[in-house]
Each structure stands twice: as C-alpha cells, then as structure tokens.
Amino acid sequence: MKRCFEGVGLRCLLKNGNVAAAQPPKYLLIFDFDETIVNENSDDSVLRALPGKQLPESIRKTYREGFYNEYMQRVFKYMGDQGVKMADFKAVYESIPLTPGMRDLFQFLTKQQGHFEIILISDANTFGIECSLKAAGVYPLFRKIFSNPSSFDKRGYFILRPYHSHNCPRCPANMCKRKILTEYLAERAQEGARFERLFYVGDGANDFCPSLAMKSTDVAFPRRGYPMHRLILEMEKSQPGKYQAAVVPWDSALEICTCLQEALKKKC
Template sequence: SHCKGEPADSTRAKSMASNSASISSDKRFLIFFDFDETIVDETSDDVVVQAAPGQHLPGWLKDTYQPGHYNEYMQRVLAYLAEQGVTESDIRSSMEKIPATPGMITLFQFLRTRPPQDFEVVLLSDANTFFIEAWLRRAGARPLFHRIFSNPATFNRDGRLVLRPFHAHDCMRCPSNMCKQVIVREYVARRTQERGRPYQRVCYVGDGANDFCPVLSLGPRDVAFPRRDFPMHRLITETHEAMPGEFKAVTVPWSSGEDVVQRLRKLVAE
C-alpha cells in the first residue's frame, strides 16, 4: 500500500526505489528498534514536560487525556508548552540530556562496526521525529538508521512543535495513530520485493506493550528482544502460557544492550 501523496508509478519513485535497493539489497538481517525506554532510558514525552513552567502540566490539561488517543493529548501538551514560551532550543536541549539505556551505545558501536552487508537498522517509535532526530544527532547515532518511522513533528512559524498522527489502521490492540505491526509487515514486504529475497532474520528490540503487537508477526527464525520485566516481556510470557505455539519468534530478554550484542554475535557467526 502506497503512502498518501506518494506517486504510485512515477519514474522518480522507481529510480529511488532501485537506488535504495542496490545500496542495501544485500543485507542479511533487519533489526527494528523502539525509542522510548529502549534506546533512551526514559520516555521522551515525559522529559519534554520538564521544560514546562514548574516542570509539570496543569491538572486541566492532564485531564484531557483519553486512552487510545495519546497522540492528540501530546498535540495539546506541545501547544501548551509553546504558549508558555518554551522554545525549539529548550525542547532540543531537554531531549539531548536524556541518558541512553545501559549498553545501548555499545550495541550501536557493534552495529556500526559490522560489515555493511550484515544489518539494516530501522527505528520505529510512537514518540515523534523531532525528539528522536534531536537525540540521535547529539549521540552521533543518526547515520546508523536506514529509516525512522515515527509521528511527524515540525515547528511552525509561531515556534510551536506541531505533531501529527503517523497513520490510521484497523488494529484493536494499538493506539489510533500507530500500529507497529502494520509498519513492520509493510516494510518487510516492500523491502523483500525490492531485494528479490527475504532477510535471513528479522530482529526487534523493544520494551512496551505497543512493541508486543509487531513481534506477533515475526516467524520462528526471527528474534524478539524484550527489555526484561517491562510490558513487552510480560505480554510475551503470558502469551506463551495462555496460547502455546501462538508466539513464534525466539525470545531473548535484555537488561543491557550488551545482552543484545551477545546474541547478535552468535547470529552473524552462523
């Protein structure tokens, strides 16, 4: 399925597709990363609130949150911050200060130093493009990522960070603005077609409940890396108990990025 507004069959789209395919058609493994509580050790949406006056939001604003509609809530939060005089540089510097999760920089170094045919690295997050790009650039990790899928966010002329939903979907499990399984399925299908062959394995590194939905689509050769004792890990464990055989992927829980490196070393050595 084509993105809205993307030319379905223009020569430009075709040449871009064939260029990107030739660059990375030889990758053996595809690895997806979540952002909040996975790459960084906090939730970026919570961190940005610390840029507000008094480092917290008024009760009336918090009360507007409705389950399943977090994206719309964050749109209001960002509008409020702008009204309170919080600037682009304030938001950027608050993002840049977020610590990486333990071992994550080691994991990034491992991926960067592998032969180029090993890993295609993709980021998949329900945060937003501005928060993620700000953090990755500061960490020097932006070039590692082949693609970033997140809610689009750009500053308008009034200096407000305007957030939009990523897409619409029919999944009952996920928030209205993003189903990560839809993104994973479409990306893997499109890249497999461009490459002319599947990846040896697909890996997914995450932590949250919304990282459970995408790993349900993985097969028995693929690897799910849930952060130990976080919601994604608990949901995988519960699924194994309640519906044996339903969850196909190999599960490798991690507390540090170094745990992920250890397993990836084994995979590339096969």
C-alpha cells in the same frame, strides 16, 4: 520459552543444487525508541523544558487510553503557550540518556553495517528522535525512521501529527507498528531485499503487536519486566506455542549485542 537461537541454523544459499559463494547474511534489526534506545519516555522528559517542569491537572485529565497522540498535541500546545521554543525541546532531547549498554551495542553495529539493516519504529516524534540520535552520534546507522511527524509552526509551537490510520484493535489510533513493519518488509521485498532473520528490540505494549508477525527463526528482544515482556509471557502461558519468535529478555543492551554476535558466528 525458546532460548537465544535454540534450534535455529542459518542456511547457506543454494544454486542449482550446489552451495553458492557465501554472501554476508542480511538481517533486519528493528528498534523502538522510548525506554529502549533511551532510558526515559521522551514525552515525559520534555516537560523539563516547562518553567514549572510539570503539567497542570487540567491538561493531564484530558488523556484517553488509545489516544496518546492527541493528548501530546495538547501538551505541546500548552508548552508553546508557556513560551517553550524549539531550542528548549532540542536541549532536552539531546540530554536524555541512553539505556545501559546501548552505546556499546551501537559501536558493535557500526562495525557490522554490512550485516544489519536497521530501522526505528516509534510512537514518539521525528524531531525528538533525530535530535537524540544525532547527539549520540548514531543517526547514520538507521536506514529509516518511522514516527509521528512533527515540526514547528510560525509561532514557534511544536506541532505533532498522527503517523497513519489503521484497523488494528491492539494499537493506539495513530500507529500500528505491525502495519508499518509488514509494509516495510513488502516494500523491501519488491526492491529485492531478502532478510534471513528479523530482530526486534522494544519494551512497550505497542512493540508486542509487531512481534506477533515474526517467525520462529526471528528473535524478539523485550526489555525485561516491561509491558512487551509481560505480554509475551502472558501469551506463552495462555496460548502455548502461539508466540513464534525466540525470546531474549534484556536488562542491558550488552545482552542484545552478545546474541547478535552469536548470530554472525553461525553464518555459513
């Protein structure tokens, strides 16, 4: 497994054969949300807003692998039937704790906003993510948030919709994070943005797919022991050399912070 930044150097900008005036490096930092920024799965957390704090078995049995978004639509409808309102959802989302070290990482990023462009790609929902990030005081750090659209209808029911459709066999029907990431990179390239390096922070199986689009100069930060990390290890064992990005597993976001600090020190 490649270690953090092993064999990776940052190149100075060249112009007409000469080193141009040094410019601040521009990195793209991509975050997942559930069990990455926050230390819980927010779809499980919202059940605390239910009067009985749990779903009936009749709802649980409707889950089909790969169709989690459809399942959560049924969950939210049931919660609406039970009288759960927007304020109840908001209170839960605002109370979900950050993962260890995440607040320190965000403090570091707040001071280094000139170096990092930050986006979030999550299979949760826009309302919950925005509530959580605003409560933590870090919402302004994110240039863009990609998640399943959500809103409240006239009845006060929480309405969830799929993000998009795609043809990726690895991902759930409603979201392929690799498609989102590659389209974002293409869009930013058209706008003139050129990222020297990508950093991806995640935990789930759906974070493995976008990390496959990363290059050897990029860094994947899988949460140690979680599905993304296990899938990377399996690929490295079964297909040595196929996984391109450097891999830095983490238990605390302080480990991510340390590696990002190292990246800035290596700038030319």
